[in-house]
Amino acid sequence: MPKRPYNFxxxxxxxxxxxxxxxxxxxxxxxxxxxxxxxISHRSPEYEEIHNETQHLFKELLQLPEGYHxxxxxxxxxxQFSMIPMNLLVPGKVANYILTGVWADKAIEEARKVGxxxxxxxxxxxxxxxxxxxxxxQVHAQTDAxxxxxxxxxxxxxxxxxxxxxxxxxxxxxxxxxxxxxPLDASKFAFIYAGAQKNLGPAxxxxxxxxxxxxQHHTAPLPAMLDxxxxxxxxxxxxxxxxxxxxxxxxxxxxxxRSGGLSVLEKRNEEKARLIYDTLDQxxxxxxxxxxxxxxxxxxxxxxxxxxxxxxxFFQEANTQGFVGLEGHRSLGHIRASVYNxxxxxxxxxxxxxxxxxxxxxx
Amino acid sequence: MPKRPYNFxxxxxxxxxxxxxxxxxxxxxxxxxxxxxxxISHRSPEYEEIHNETQHLFKELLQLPEGYHxxxxxxxxxxQFSMIPMNLLVPGKVANYILTGVWADKAIEEARKVGxxxxxxxxxxxxxxxxxxxxxxQVHAQTDAxxxxxxxxxxxxxxxxxxxxxxxxxxxxxxxxxxxxxPLDASKFAFIYAGAQKNLGPAxxxxxxxxxxxxQHHTAPLPAMLDxxxxxxxxxxxxxxxxxxxxxxxxxxxxxxRSGGLSVLEKRNEEKARLIYDTLDQxxxxxxxxxxxxxxxxxxxxxxxxxxxxxxxFFQEANTQGFVGLEGHRSLGHIRASVYNxxxxxxxxxxxxxxxxxxxxxx
Numbered sequence: 001m002p003k004r005p006y007n008f009x010x011x012x013x014x015x016x017x018x019x020x021x022x023x024x025x026x027x028x029x030x031x032x033x034x035x036x037x038x039x040i041s042h043r044s045p046e047y048e049e050i051h052n053e054t055q056h057l058f059k060e061l062l063q064l065p066e067g068y069h070x071x072x073x074x075x076x077x078x079x080q081f082s083m084i085p086m087n088l089l090v091p092g093k094v095a096n097y098i099l100t101g102v103w104a105d106k107a108i109e110e111a112r113k114v115g116x117x118x119x120x121x122x123x124x125x126x127x128x129x130x131x132x133x134x135x136x137x138q139v140h141a142q143t144d145a146x147x148x149x150x151x152x153x154x155x156x157x158x159x160x161x162x163x164x165x166x167x168x169x170x171x172x173x174x175x176x177x178x179x180x181x182x183p184l185d186a187s188k189f190a191f192i193y194a195g196a197q198k199n200l201g202p203a204x205x206x207x208x209x210x211x212x213x214x215x216q217h218h219t220a221p222l223p224a225m226l227d228x229x230x231x232x233x234x235x236x237x238x239x240x241x242x243x244x245x246x247x248x249x250x251x252x253x254x255x256x257x258r259s260g261g262l263s264v265l266e267k268r269n270e271e272k273a274r275l276i277y278d279t280l281d282q283x284x285x286x287x288x289x290x291x292x293x294x295x296x297x298x299x300x301x302x303x304x305x306x307x308x309x310x311x312x313x314f315f316q317e318a319n320t321q322g323f324v325g326l327e328g329h330r331s332l333g334h335i336r337a338s339v340y341n342x343x344x345x346x347x348x349x350x351x352x353x354x355x356x357x358x359x360x361x362x363x
Numbered sequence: 364m365p366k367r368p369y370n371f372x373x374x375x376x377x378x379x380x381x382x383x384x385x386x387x388x389x390x391x392x393x394x395x396x397x398x399x400x401x402x403i404s405h406r407s408p409e410y411e412e413i414h415n416e417t418q419h420l421f422k423e424l425l426q427l428p429e430g431y432h433x434x435x436x437x438x439x440x441x442x443q444f445s446m447i448p449m450n451l452l453v454p455g456k457v458a459n460y461i462l463t464g465v466w467a468d469k470a471i472e473e474a475r476k477v478g479x480x481x482x483x484x485x486x487x488x489x490x491x492x493x494x495x496x497x498x499x500x501q502v503h504a505q506t507d508a509x510x511x512x513x514x515x516x517x518x519x520x521x522x523x524x525x526x527x528x529x530x531x532x533x534x535x536x537x538x539x540x541x542x543x544x545x546p547l548d549a550s551k552f553a554f555i556y557a558g559a560q561k562n563l564g565p566a567x568x569x570x571x572x573x574x575x576x577x578x579q580h581h582t583a584p585l586p587a588m589l590d591x592x593x594x595x596x597x598x599x600x601x602x603x604x605x606x607x608x609x610x611x612x613x614x615x616x617x618x619x620x621r622s623g624g625l626s627v628l629e630k631r632n633e634e635k636a637r638l639i640y641d642t643l644d645q646x647x648x649x650x651x652x653x654x655x656x657x658x659x660x661x662x663x664x665x666x667x668x669x670x671x672x673x674x675x676x677f678f679q680e681a682n683t684q685g686f687v688g689l690e691g692h693r694s695l696g697h698i699r700a701s702v703y704n705x706x707x708x709x710x711x712x713x714x715x716x717x718x719x720x721x722x723x724x725x726x
Contacts, residue, residue, distance in 0.1 A: 004397035012606060015402045020391045027390060028383045034367035038565035038611070039378045041688060074437035074567075075588050078602040082586030113584050197603050202401035204437075204567045204605035221476050223445030225438050226589075239441040240560050242567035242605065243375060248401070325404060 002322045006347040009325030010154055010300060010338040011177065012197040019251045019342075037247050042240045050250050051237070057253035058209065061262060064186050071208040071228065072236040072246055076195040077176045080206060081107040084148070084172060084191070085114035087215060087228050093145035096120050096169070098137060101128040101153035102331055103174060111148075120147075128156045131295040134164050141168035146190070152178035154198070155329040157302030157336065158295040163188050170214055178299050179207070180256060181341055182266035190214045196245060198299070199340050201252045204245035256341065265341050272339050272348040273298040279352045286359045290334065304334035310362055311335070321354060365685045369710040372688030373517055373663060373701040374540065375560040382614045382705075400610050405603045413613050414600070420616035421572065424625060425549050434571040434591065435599040435609055439558040440539045443569060444470040447511070447535060447554070448477035450578060450591050456508035459483050459532070461500060464491040464516035465694055466537060474511075483510075491519045494658040497527050504531035509553070515541035517561070518692040520665030520699065521658040526551050533577055541662050542570070543619060544704055545629035553577045559608060561662070562703050564615045567608035619704065628704050635702050635711040636661040642715045649722045653697065667697035673725055674698070684717060 007014040030037040033046060040046060055070040064070075073079070084107075089095045095115065097108045099122040111117045120139075121132045131153075139147050147169050152159040154177040163185070164171070170190030179194040186192070191210045197203035208228070215228050224230045230238045259265060277296060280287045280303050290302035305311040314335065318326055328336040339348055370377040393400040396409060403409060418433040427433075436442065447470075452458045458478065460471045462485040474480045483502075484495045494516075502510050510532050515522040517540040526548070527534070533553030542557040549555070554573045560566035571591070578591050587593045593601050622628060640659060643650040643666050653665035668674040677698065681689055691699040702711055 004392075007398055007402060009402065009404045009407075012402055012405060012603065015399060017391070020399050020401070024387055024390045027387045028380070029367075035370055035687070036378060036383050038383070039370060039372070039375055041372045042375060042566065044372075074439070074442065076437070076602045079437065079586075079588040082588060086586075110586055113586060195603065197606075202605075202607045203405065203603040204608055223442075223449075223473055223476060225442040225445060239439045240375065240558065240566040242608065243560075244565045244607065245567055245605065324398070 002350070005322045005324045006350055007324055007343070008337045008339070008347075008351070010198070010329065010336060011195075012203050013325075013338055013340050014342045015201070015248075016252065016255045016342045019248070019255050022251055023248060038244050042237060042243055047243055050247050051235075051241070054246055054250040054253060057250065057257065058207065061180060061253060061256060062184055062186050062209070064209065067212050068186065068209055069212060069232050071210070071231040072241050073206045073208050073231065074204075074225075074242065076203070076206055077103070077174055077193060078106065078110075080174070080193045080208065081110035082114065083226050083228070084146075084193075085111040085117075086222060086226055088170070088172075088191075089115040089145045091115075094118055094143050096139055096144045096147045098132060098147070098149045099123060100131055100150050100158060101156040102329070103153055103155065103176070104148075104150040107148060107150070107174060115145075126292070128153065128158065129290060129295065130292045131158050131160050134162065137164050137166075139166055139169040144169045146170045146172050148172045148174070150174045152176075152297050152299050154300050154338070155302075155332050156291065157297045157300040158291045159297035159299065161294075170211075177340075178297070180253075180262060180265070181269050181299060183262040196249055198338075199342075201248035202245055204242045205249060207249075252342075268345065269298045269339070269341065272343060272345055273301060275345075275348045275352040276301050276337055276339070276355070279355045283355075283359055286363055287355065290332070299338060299340055301337040301339060302328060302332065302334060313362070314358060317358060318354060323351060323354065365713070368685045368687045369713055370687055370706070371700045371702070371710075371714070373561070373692065373699060374558075375566050376688075376701055376703050377705045378564070378611075379615065379618045379705045382611070382618050385614055386611060401607050405600060405606055410606055413606075413610050414598075414604070417609055417613040417616060420613065420620065421570065424543060424616060424619060425547055425572070427549050427572065430575050431549065431572055432575060432595050434573070434594040435604050436569045436571050436594065437567075437588075437605065439566070439569055440466070440537055440556060441469065441473075443537070443556045443571065444473035445477065446589050446591070447509075447556075448474040448480075449585060449589055451533070451535075451554075452478040452508045454478075457481055457506050459502060459507045459510045461495060461510070461512045462486060463494055463513050463519075463521060465518040465692070466516055466539070467511075467513040470511060470513070470537060478508075489655070491516065491521065492653060492658065493655045494521050494523050497525065500527050500529075502529055502532040507532045509533040509535050511535045511537070513537045515539075515660050515662050517663050517701070518695050519653060520660045520663040521654045522660035522662065524657075533574075540703075541660070543616075543625060543628070544632055544662060546625040559612055561701075562705075564611035565608055567605045568612060570612075615705070631708065632661045632702070632704065635706060635708055636664060638708075638711045638715040639664050639700055639702070639718070642718045646718075646722055649726055650718065653695070662701060662703055664700040664702065665691060665695065665697060676725070677721055680721060681717060686714060686717065
């Protein structure tokens with residue numbers, strides 16, 4: 001048994017242990033002020049520094065070009081599923097969605113409540129085991145309000161490994177489960193969003209990165225809290241933001257920077273995922289991956305044991321050996337190992353070792 | 364100088380120190396599981412227990428009658444300003460708002476974007492120094508979708524000290540700045556809401572307490588995250604809730620229970636506020652309270668020094684003597700001492716002593 005469990009939860013998910021230790025050290029007395037950051041004004045200089053620094057760290061890590069805003073929103077990616085069409089699906093246009101799994105499907109469902117939507121690609125025919133190739137992604141510059149993609153499907157374990165360069169239609173990406181896991185050409189996107197609770201920090205804040213010009217067309221009056229212009233105008237301080245969640249994101253971003261940035265994390269994420277994918281591929285069918293190899297996610301590794309009874313036993317034994325969070329999403333079932341940025345290599349090694357040992361004993 | 368500053372911030376605001384210490388002890392290892400509560404699934408048994416227990420604690424402390432739901436929402440009271448009319452301002456009806464200050468005004472502004480609103484009472488004529496008397500509160504059972512009041516105006520420092528018993532129109536109350544500060548006859552309200560960051564915990568979660576029957580009339584399709592039925596149906600677990608904020612609220616509610624409950628807190632709050640109000644009243648006009656005595660808030664005490672230059676000096680000296688957060692809201696200015704549940708008696712005593720000393724030296 002490890003000292004701490006191997007944490008494979010899909011989200012909220014593993015945080016860097018040194019980040020939690022720093023939070024612990026500072027929770028009752030933030031930087032020597034004698035108060036917790038949780039109990040001081042969001043307009044205090046102490047909090048404002050965290051707020052602005054966090055935005056700056058996103059800009060730096062993602063090397064955002066000029067003209068992008070970093071906003072902090074409530075409500076998770078799920079609220080973005082509605083806010084995006086409310087703000088950007090202007091009358092006379094149609095929203096173009098790429099359907100790649102459970103999360104894209106939810107985004108589409110909410111967009112349909114707001115306006116006209118079409119699904120220009122559906123992975124239903126391949127049971128959502130594949131991401132589309134770039135040539136499958138079609139836009140219509142005259143009529144598309146935007147193109148919406150989901151960069152990583154957490155439930156299915158599929159991921160885009162490259163992104164189309166579309167200049168005549170704004171591209172919007174839900175990156176909730178793979179943001180900051182690899183370098184990104186942000187200029188390909190007009191709008192990126194991510195709930196924090198996978199790669200960024202605890203649940204409670206959603207990051208929206210958008211290009212200023214994107215929201216200039218919209219004129220309809222929207223509720224203040226559902227209008228991106230409110231967040232831009234007030235620097236995400238129109239009302240009290242989720243201060244502590246943003247602070248935790250701040251600590252995680254600094255940890256990423258200390259770790260060497262996105263290129264280093266990408267390499268590490270590839271190595272971690274390879275440990276497990278190689279184990280699947282070399283198991284002679286004992287373990288079976290869900291995603292097609294070319295679409296495999298480096299964040300969420302979905303697979304099953306060839307025999308359902310053995311799979312139950314797999315969960316039982318994994319549990320007693322200190323692995324937690326391996327149960328797949330209730331809509332897909334089977335096994336899912338989520339190996340986000342903060343997941344240590346050693347935990348992936350331990351899982352691969354356990355898988356091999358389990359196979360040896362039960363094949 | 365005190366060991367820790369006297370924290371008079373209006374929100375986010377002082378938390379019980381023992382709650383922060385417990386959070387500190389548990390932040391890297393929640394109840395011996397070896398993981399932080401921040402990094403485990405919102406569907407794990409460990410979190411579900413916190414979630415359900417927090418709802419139960421609200422029901423217990425407020426002695427909620429049968430038929431009320433306790434929901435956890437994102438976006439602060441500001442998002443409720445829009446969600447309430449989106450869900451409850453049915454076509455053909457009008458929303459009745461009581462205008463008592465900055466926060467009621469914001470609620471009205473957002474409701475007007477959604478539907479028909481009328482302001483049946485406005486405190487503008489008394490410069491928002493008074494709350495209406497119960498006879499000033501009029502409803503029209505045939506046409507009012509609901510009556511909306513703000514139980515405590517944080518900026519102005521005014522508070523309702525009793526509530527009307529209206530049975531033929533649903534009464535909705537924004538209790539963001541005084542929830543759980545005193546016993547309440549919850550049956551007078553169809554809907555109570557409160558951002559956490561004053562009396563309940565850190566910013567990041569909003570409590571909504573509503574009577575089930577209130578939302579049965581509504582049939583229009585709403586975005587999932589903006590529809591109260593989503594939160595009821597999924598027990599506020601439709602998407603990932605702000606787990607850690609809810610955990611902190613849980614600890615604060617247990618602290619309230621340990622402290623003796625709402626009657627004990629009410630008595631303590633009265634004593635704390637009296638220390639400061641008595642100092643104003645006995646200053647012979649050196650300090651001048653903003654609110655009319657009958658409407659004075661036990662949570663936010665607003666006042667000024669008779670002379671603006673002296674007031675600047677007051678802030679300077681208060682600051683060097685360890686008082687923080689005394690600056691009034693930017694829309695009103697002057698001095699505001701926020702003395703929520705978690706504010707220790709000793710801090711109020713220290714402020715009263717400082718005020719007397721300051722007056723002695725500068726009168």
